[in-house]
Amino acid sequence: MTEPSASGAKTTLAPAEPVLSMRGLSVDYLTGTTPVHAVDDVTLELHRGEILGLAGESGSGKSTLANAVARLLKPPALVTAGEVLYHPAGGAEPVDVLRMNAKTLRKFRWRELSVVFQSAMNSLNPVSTVGAQIDDTLRAHDTTLTAPQRQERAVELLRRVGISADRVKSYPHELSGGMRQRAAIAIALALNPEIIIMDEPTTALDVVVQRDILREISALRREYGFAVVFITHDLSLLLSMADRIAVMYAGQLVEVGAARDVHDAPSHPYTHGLLHSFPKLRGPREELLGIPGTPPDLRDLPPGCPFHPRCRFAVDACAELTPALLEAHSGQYAACLAHDPASYGAPVPTELSGEGSGR
Numbered sequence: 210m211t212e213p214s215a216s217g218a219k220t221t222l223a224p225a226e227p228v229l230s231m232r233g234l235s236v237d238y239l240t241g242t243t244p245v246h247a248v249d250d251v252t253l254e255l256h257r258g259e260i261l262g263l264a265g266e267s268g269s270g271k272s273t274l275a276n277a278v279a280r281l282l283k284p285p286a287l288v289t290a291g292e293v294l295y296h297p298a299g300g301a302e303p304v305d306v307l308r309m310n311a312k313t314l315r316k317f318r319w320r321e322l323s324v325v326f327q328s329a330m331n332s333l334n335p336v337s338t339v340g341a342q343i344d345d346t347l348r349a350h351d352t353t354l355t356a357p358q359r360q361e362r363a364v365e366l367l368r369r370v371g372i373s374a375d376r377v378k379s380y381p382h383e384l385s386g387g388m389r390q391r392a393a394i395a396i397a398l399a400l401n402p403e404i405i406i407m408d409e410p411t412t413a414l415d416v417v418v419q420r421d422i423l424r425e426i427s428a429l430r431r432e433y434g435f436a437v438v439f440i441t442h443d444l445s446l447l448l449s450m451a452d453r454i455a456v457m458y459a460g461q462l463v464e465v466g467a468a469r470d471v472h473d474a475p476s477h478p479y480t481h482g483l484l485h486s487f488p489k490l491r492g493p494r495e496e497l498l499g500i501p502g503t504p505p506d507l508r509d510l511p512p513g514c515p516f517h518p519r520c521r522f523a524v525d526a527c528a529e530l531t532p533a534l535l536e537a538h539s540g541q542y543a544a545c546l547a548h549d550p551a552s553y554g555a556p557v558p559t560e561l562s563g564e565g566s567g568r
């Protein structure tokens with residue numbers, strides 16, 4: 210696969226310097242007689258300080274990819290190929306997260322990378338107050354802090370995510386769903402990591418709380434400068450908050466680009482279908498085309514492009530050739546033969562050409 214370049218980032222907060230590089234990453238689930246290829250040869254960079262949105266239907270491999278990066282996979286999951294390079298600040302040599310020993314990994318987690326899951330109830334300890342949980346995290350990873358300093362920091366962190374100081378002594382069950390999610394974010398921020406992986410962190414919350422928390426994540430990111438991998442099946446949500454978007458289909462990366470470009474001119478038919486599956490907030494009304502059919506069985510992908518049976522732009526070659534991730538437009542990459550004129554044998558469909566998008 211061609212590695213996406215850095216040129217597409219939307220804001221100045223997303224410089225092109227990588228903090229994490231996934232290269233040729235593949236993960237299988239070894240269940241039954243045939244492995245499930247949940248992540249298939251993914252090459253993707255996370256830039257320092259950016260919000261990278263990871264989108265795709267349920268089962269496309271988003272969580273598996275994130276868990277592989279955080280070294281949270283458990284059997285039957287197995288990384289079968291690839292590396293995940295962490296680039297320390299200050300230009301030190303990159304380190305392969307997948308090959309870190311237990312001691313290095315303990316330091317890497319929380320200090321450099323933390324994770325916020327969909328259900329804070331699963332990550333928070335039900336028998337410990339939120340203040341104590343922040344304190345535990347700080348004590349385990351930063352021995353230079355005194356108890357009063359840790360307490361001060363716990364109050365400050367909770368304040369940063371919108372929880373008042375008097376809640377420090379609350380147990381998770383005493384908090385609303387939104388507050389629990391905020392507390393989980395506060396713990397993730399405790400050691401000031403460079404990377405935070407958020408796996409559907411607001412999906413279980415109502416829309417108003419979700420919007421508030423997303424706004425706060427963006428503000429915190431600006432203030433602290435961490436990079437976020439934000440996972441959701443809700444592409445419209447990502448378009449409003451991410452700098453860049455990576456779209457997964459059947460375990461593969463099918464499109465990567467700046468959020469605005471992906472929104473204005475998707476270059477992969479799957480992204481195009483996702484974008485036309487929900488009504489636009491602005492602009493003229495459009496027919497909702499959706500995506501026909503269902504995702505393939507990851508044990509037995511169709512030959513050629515895995516999306517071709519559902520693709521309205523497919524030509525005969527799509528059932529035979531596996532498309533590489535190629536630059537479709539400047540800074541925007543798609544794994545689609547339509548952008549490879551020699552193989553496609555027809556002009557790029559207008560819908561995928563970027564024409565009319567004002568670029």
Ligand SMILES: Nc1ncnc2c1ncn2[C@@H]1O[C@H](COP(=O)(O)OP(=O)(O)OP(=O)(O)O)[C@@H](O)[C@H]1O
Pocket residue numbers: 238240245247265266267268269270271272273274285286442507
């Ligand atoms: N423990 C497991 N054993 C076997 N297959 C699994 C296991 N966990 C996940 N899978 C399969 O791996 C594929 C990718 O799953 P994954 O959860 O990574 O997708 P996802 O895009 O995050 O989906 P969702 O949005 O529903 O969380 C799916 O086909 C899923 O069924």
